[in-house]
Amino acid sequence: MSASSELVFIPFAAAGHLVSMVEMAKLLVDRDDRLSVTILIMKFPFDSEIDSRIESLAASVAARIRFVLLPRRSHSPRTSRRAFIHHFMESHKADVRDAVAELSARGSPRLAGLVIDMFGASMIDVGVEFGVPSYVFFTSGAAFLGVMLHLQSLRDEQHMDPTSLKGSDVELDFPCFANPLPAAKFLPMDVFREEDCRISLDLALRYRKAKSILVNTFAELEPRPVEALASLGAPAVYPVGPILNIKVESKRGFEILDWLDQQPDASVVFLCFGSKGCFDEHQAKEIAQALERSGYRFLWSLRRPPAKGKLEAPCDYADPAEVLPEGFLNRTAGVGRVIGWAPQVAVLAHPAIGGFVSHCGWNSTLESIWFGVPIAAWPQQAEQQFNAFQLVVELGLAADIKMDHRRDFVEGSDGVVTADEIEGGIRKLMEGEEAGERRKKVKEVSEKSRKAVMEGGSSYSSLARFIEDVCSQ
Template sequence: MNSAELVFVPAPGMGHLLSMVEMAKLLVDRDPRLSITILIMKLPFDSELDSYTSTLATSVDAARIRLVHLPCVNTDTKISSGACLNRLVESNKPHIKRAVDDLADSIGSTRQLVAFVMDVFCTTMIDLADEFGVPSYVFFTSSAAFLGLMLHLQSLQEEQHVDITEYKDSAAELDVPSFANPLPAKVLPSVVLTKESVQPFLEHAKRIRAIKGIIINTFDGLEPHALGSLAGLGAPTVYPVGPILNLKGESKKKVDGGCRGDDIMEWLDEQLPSSVVFLCFGSGGSFRENQVKEIARALERSGHRFLWSLRRPPPKGKFDVPRDYVDPAEVLPEGFLDRTVGIGKVIGWAPQAAVLAHPAIGGFVSHCGWNSTLESIWFGVVVAAWPLYAEQQFNAFELVVELGLAVEIKMDYRKDFGMETDIVVAAEEIEGGIRKLMEEIDSERRKKVKEVSEKSRKALAEGGSSYMSLGHLIEDILSNMP
């Protein structure tokens, strides 16, 4: 039996790689004819990505999912604009071509290259797919609503000659077809508000109009309006196959020598059901000391039990991932750890999925990254939205206003491309969000989250909407074989 070989090109970064690897597992588990090569671009600083991929080899079928590490390219680790990712991807293009040439030489007559599946930030690889004579699919790691925003903004620019960057600091509201509610300009992602980055970003939207299909990490029961709007926005065939999640426990070993926090689950076991608020801000989330102190004051004053994943930010001007503190007391208010020893726990890196799955968790203060959003929905945990960067402000608006699944801490909080901000959210504002999150016991919002959680599980089950969509995708991929 001939097998079909797919080339996956994820964008560099944990959030993008994790969901693409899980997508690869879904495909090979579903159809024995599929095998996948994942080409991994290296960030010059992210040792966590390296440690994740080194442990990944034990969890995948090595005969059918292969990981190819591309050589590290020299890029400036000081980041000043949103164009950095595009430069990094472009500089990897020769390495990707060489890797696919080697793959084509090695697969012989029993396997056939049938498609490229690329991250939305890697759409210039469509040219390479064309060179190899195979179609392209985009794997979209964010929401259907955000895909709709990309397509809509690109149309505004192309057809109505709107300068999107003029929405920066604007109080305007936009009519975006993928939302039923008007979208405040203040929650647009920074990448479309900056002259240097808006054009490359909207070029991705332009290119994906011409590809064979978009695989998207969402499901019908979460975003029916957004998914229904995409065809009218000029999207090609869309395959909603989510939620695609990595729920198999710890996915990476700690590499920075920080506190392991192996007793997190034991501590949670001692807490009452739904009594703990969990604060965690993703693989890139951290705050400077002045903001850390405000969070600490808010937690102490709220009186709620808490589990706080507190990470040390990289040095100013250096683009790097946050690390664990050797001693978090150095940035916390004096005596905070002693005063809260009975009710709270400050940790470093957290096994987020395992924590959210624990019955003691009653609420989640989150940056609203899309992977974290889908995890919180899967486990039926209500979110307090505190976005930091990328499209997280947009996601926060979708969760709070459009879908009614979250409360707000500060929806328009924003870090710049160097991961800095002048905004300090006051303890009173944070405390108010935490109280609203934890004290609405039988609210409509909690009921809605539980309902959507059930829909997420049904979507992936045999006969569910995402299960069926994945089947249609596989049929389409296999139709590329002669």
């Protein structure tokens, strides 16, 4: 049966966004023969591996999914992270319009709508131009969506300037959280920069113009935030997660998995901080001291930050010993490993992993829940990580290491988390009665995450409603 309706996916190029949107596309075409998907790929100016990555993704998808690579655009590297993302997406708007025009001109299958990354909400204008609905794919959780909508409402309806809250004692009552939060301590740092604040809240304003929002969460994980979105004026919301690429790759080439095979169950602390996670020498030494003093087995993915002021991807250290305390690798050789890039899904799926020291990126949070691994939460930057942190701590799924840490490698670091703080978080994660209760809760939520996407589950049913919305127009 040939597809009768085509959706155009417009993801942001970062790995966490691209992979989850591809998984979403796969889920849609697997669920309904009426649908086909074209995914428009933007290329980072500093990403030399995007072509091979797309080849790998294309080999794993159904025939009714195809990729279209857009021209690479140049960008000034000296800008804030939020401003870079905004200008990156805007610079591709004409390319997106041309690609959609070509698809629309074919006539069959009919162009049914655009599915737009949360960072590309201005692409709704393209949908309007072609007379098709736009759907936002929110690659983070419902709580973060609620925070964005709430802050946008404060700005545009109550004329509050969020940047004025920096350093204040004001507490904000977010509908998606059980308790008010002290703004100056917990708000994402992007809110405190005037340009970044404007960009973030303008995105939230545009979300209100979408036909609906697909959220990578499940109702059982975020019942309060999901319920609160309607009161915040959001369009129809479909919780369809967890959307994850949980295929565990072969052990071939992953010597570290062989090492994990030799460790007792639930004995290893895994430290990994996402595709952008990296540490300079000062912070790396503090982590190393914490690990050595804790005495726990560990697997640590340690990566080098880009040069200050450069918006580039982190890379592996040629020799990690150059940034670690003298003799650290020798002293800990029997209990731990320091590596570069890590196959995170394969590691989290391994029974030897007993805890996950994480930056609280949303995909990492969902993966840890899926595999039933408790978290020691250490958000590294702003935005989603802050809200994922708040959520998992509030639900009793995580211990905290440093809840108000602020760091930006483009504009410079804002403080170092000490060895004492890190060691304390690891101990809370791994030992004592509280750790046992946390592990039990994570296992319970893990079961709920798996049931949500099974036939009859909350996310399965939510996705069915979205498909009928698309196909019935």
